[in-house]
Structure formats: structure tokens, C-alpha cells
Amino acid sequence: MKGKWEKYILIKLIDIYEHRFHSGSTFKQKIVLYFDSTHFSEYTNPSNIDDPQLIEIAVANLERLKFIVVNREKYTELILKVSLVMASIDMVYDYVGTDRISGRYESFFEVFRAYDCCILAEYETYLLDRLKNQKTIKSYLLDYAIANDVFRSIQAIEDLKSDILIRNLSIQLFSDSKKLERLLPKIESVYKTVISDFKVEYFTEKGLLRNPSYLYFKGDQKITINNQLIDLSVVGNSIGINSELVDSIFMENIDKITTIENLTSFNNYKSTGLVVYLGGFSNHIMKKFLIKAIDSKAELYHFGDIDYGGFLILLDIYNYSGVLPKTIKMDIVSLKEKKEYCKDISTDIEYRRKLTSLLEKSPLSEHFETIKYMIENNVILEQEALDD
Numbered sequence: 336m337k338g339k340w341e342k343y344i345l346i347k348l349i350d351i352y353e354h355r356f357h358s359g360s361t362f363k364q365k366i367v368l369y370f371d372s373t374h375f376s377e378y379t380n381p382s383n384i385d386d387p388q389l390i391e392i393a394v395a396n397l398e399r400l401k402f403i404v405v406n407r408e409k410y411t412e413l414i415l416k417v418s419l420v421m422a423s424i425d426m427v428y429d430y431v432g433t434d435r436i437s438g439r440y441e442s443f444f445e446v447f448r449a450y451d452c453c454i455l456a457e458y459e460t461y462l463l464d465r466l467k468n469q470k471t472i473k474s475y476l477l478d479y480a481i482a483n484d485v486f487r488s489i490q491a492i493e494d495l496k497s498d499i500l501i502r503n504l505s506i507q508l509f510s511d512s513k514k515l516e517r518l519l520p521k522i523e524s525v526y527k528t529v530i531s532d533f534k535v536e537y538f539t540e541k542g543l544l545r546n547p548s549y550l551y552f553k554g555d556q557k558i559t560i561n562n563q564l565i566d567l568s569v570v571g572n573s574i575g576i577n578s579e580l581v582d583s584i585f586m587e588n589i590d591k592i593t594t595i596e597n598l599t600s601f602n603n604y605k606s607t608g609l610v611v612y613l614g615g616f617s618n619h620i621m622k623k624f625l626i627k628a629i630d631s632k633a634e635l636y637h638f639g640d641i642d643y644g645g646f647l648i649l650l651d652i653y654n655y656s657g658v659l660p661k662t663i664k665m666d667i668v669s670l671k672e673k674k675e676y677c678k679d680i681s682t683d684i685e686y687r688r689k690l691t692s693l694l695e696k697s698p699l700s701e702h703f704e705t706i707k708y709m710i711e712n713n714v715i716l717e718q719e720a721l722d723d
Contacts, residue, residue, distance in 0.1 A: 340393035359469035596639030676720035
């Protein structure tokens with residue numbers, strides 16, 4: 336008959352076993368539970384006088400079942416420790432009534448096979464490498480159902496071809512407008528594992544939005560939206576339009592379009608042509624708009640931070656449009672002029688490594704001298720310092 340103490344002892348042994356399993360142990364060392372005041376005070380210092388005798392009976396039962404090997408003190412016959420019989424581990428799980436950890440691992444990694452996604456492939460490789468190097472993946476492990484929901488969401492995010500609200504994608508995936516929001520912490524955890532400098536803005540860039548997005552313009556040009564002519568020079572300030580109107584925008588006789596990375600700089604910036612707030616990396620709507628701008632034969636300019644992200648944004652625009660914008664104040668002269676506002680990166684080895692990696696991006700070749708200057712002098716500069 337299965338008793339309280341039999342299950343208690345086996346669960347303690349299973350906990351030790353699973354801790355080692357998570358760490359990729361080869362189990363050359365025995366799984367041992369010591370019957371001392373630290374590990375099993377119920378035996379050595381019982382609050383109930385009957386417990387030691389009941390524990391003795393439980394140990395004898397488990398020994399008879401060949402689940403454990405018992406070591407006793409030579410003269411008193413008190414239990415010193417019990418060791419798990421590894422050959423009986425599956426029967427021990429059955430006896431306790433819990434799922435085998437090996438099965439949980441198999442189910443977890445089985446989920447990966449249902450998806451074709453670079454982020455998930457890199458995540459799986461990372462976890463397998465940890466196991467290979469005997470490092471735990473306990474904190475990464477999800478049960479089959481949750482893993483499937485998380486991975487399904489990631490696949491959908493990576494496959495987005497147009498902007499969509501979180502609640503709408505949630506309905507598409509789960510027929511539940513709030514489920515995707517609940518899964519976001521686990522989804523973000525996967526991305527943070529794979530992308531070292533991951534920020535939540537990544538989702539916006541992919542097209543996953545909490546609220547409808549807007550495009551902000553200003554300048555001295557005329558644009559047409561749904562056949563309605565808008566003269567920005569008359570408006571005299573910036574305007575915002577819902578992203579769903581991008582397909583209705585028509586640009587004619589616009590020879591210059593300037594994208595601005597940061598909002599403060601966008602508000603302060605004065606220029607001829609059309610000025611557009613970019614807000615970092617482009618989402619689907621911004622990419623669609625910029626391609627429209629390029630098709631209109633307008634010359635493209637960009638004003639952004641003189642740092643890793645600023646040049647990466649330039650590369651991003653080039654990768655999806657085939658055009659590298661001309662830059663404004665993103666050069667060595669600007670760094671020297673605003674030297675007192677530059678940030679020192681001499682102690683940030685990882686950031687310097689990322690800057691160096693930009694020198695491998697041939698489309699940025701005309702900016703290599705600036706990037707080398709930044710590395711050699713350990714400086715970067717936010718564009719707000721250049722607003723004057």
C-alpha cells in the first residue's frame with residue numbers, strides 16, 4: 336500500500352534526480368537522500384512521535400520494491416541515507432504518479448519540429464548547446480501546450496506581412512483577444528535569449544502593434560491623401576495620418592524626403608522637402624511609405640543617432656529598399672563639434688564589438704571612416720545634441 340512517507344521520500348529523490356537531469360548529468364554519482372537534521376528532520380527530530388517508525392516502514396517498503404538502497408548506522412540500525420536505484424527510475428515515476436522529466440523534455444523539443452522559423456531554430460540550438468555543455472535549461476522548459484502557443488505566436492510574428500494589432504492577431508491565432516498579451520512575457524524571453532540587444536520595439540518593427548500606428552509629416556510640400564490635396568507649407572506644423580491611409584498617399588513633384596530617427600529632433604528639424612518621423616527601425620507601414628517615396632524619384636536623406644543603432648537603421652532601409660539614404664550630420668565633423676556631448680563607450684566591450692561588426696557591411700562603406708573614428712575614440716552621439 337502506497338503511504339505518505341513512501342511518496343515523500345521518492346519525491347525528494349526525484350527532485351535531486353531532476354536537478355541533475357536539468358544540468359545534463361551523466362548520473363555517475365548516486366542520487367542520495369541523507370536522513371539527517373538538514374535533509375530529513377522529520378526522521379531525526381520528529382514533531383510527531385510516531386513518524387520515525389512510519390518512516391522506517393516506508394523505507395522497508397521502498398527497499399522491497401527495489402526503488403532504493405538503504406545504508407544504516409552499524410550499531411543502532413538507524414537510517415543514515417537512501418540511494419535511488421537508477422534502473423527503477425521509470426517505475427518510481429509511475430509509483431509517485433508524475434510525468435517523467437525525460438518525457439517532458441521530449442515533448443518540449445518535439446514542438447520545435449512543427450515550426451519553420453529562424454528565431455525558433457536559433458533558440459533550439461541554444462538550448463541543445465546548453466545541454467551538451469551540462470548547463471541547466473530548467474528555467475526555459477515549458478509544457479507542451481504552452482510551448483506550442485508561444486512558438487505558434489513567434490512564427491506568426493516573424494511571418495507578418497502587414498501591421499496588425501495584438502488583439503487582432505490573438506483572435507486569429509487563439510480565438511481569444513487577450514491570450515497573446517498574456518503570452519508576451521514568455522515570447523519576449525525567447526527573443527531575449529536569441530537576440531542579445533532585444534527591445535520590445537522589435538515587435539513594432541515586425542508589425543505587431545498595441546495601438547494603430549500613425550505616420551507624422553511636415554515640410555513645405557504637397558501630398559494627396561484619398562484625392563484630397565494637403566499643402567504642408569500652409570499647415571505650418573506636423574500632421575499625423577493613420578497607417579491604413581498609406582496606400583492612398585500620392586506624392587508628386589517631391590524631390591527630397593528626410594527621415595528623422597528621434598521625435599524630439601523631428602519636432603525641431605527645419606528643412607525643405609518632406610520630413611518624416613521614422614521612430615527607429617521601420618515597420619511594415621513605414622517601409623511601404625518609403626518605397627513609395629523612392630518610386631516617386633525623391634532623393635532620400637536620413638538624420639539619426641551617430642551610434643550602432645543609427646547606422647543599423649541606414650542598413651535596414653537599404654536592405655528593404657535597395658537605396659542607401661544620404662546622411663545628415665552623421666559624420667566625424669559632427670562628432671568633433673559636439674565632443675562634449677559624446678558618450679564614452681571605452682568600457683563597453685560588447686558595444687565596441689557591435690560597432691566593429693558594421694565594418695563588415697559593405698553597403699555602409701562610405702561611413703566606414705566615421706565608424707572607425709567612433710571605435711578608435713570610444714564615442715557615440717545622440718542626434719538631439721545636433722538639433723541646433
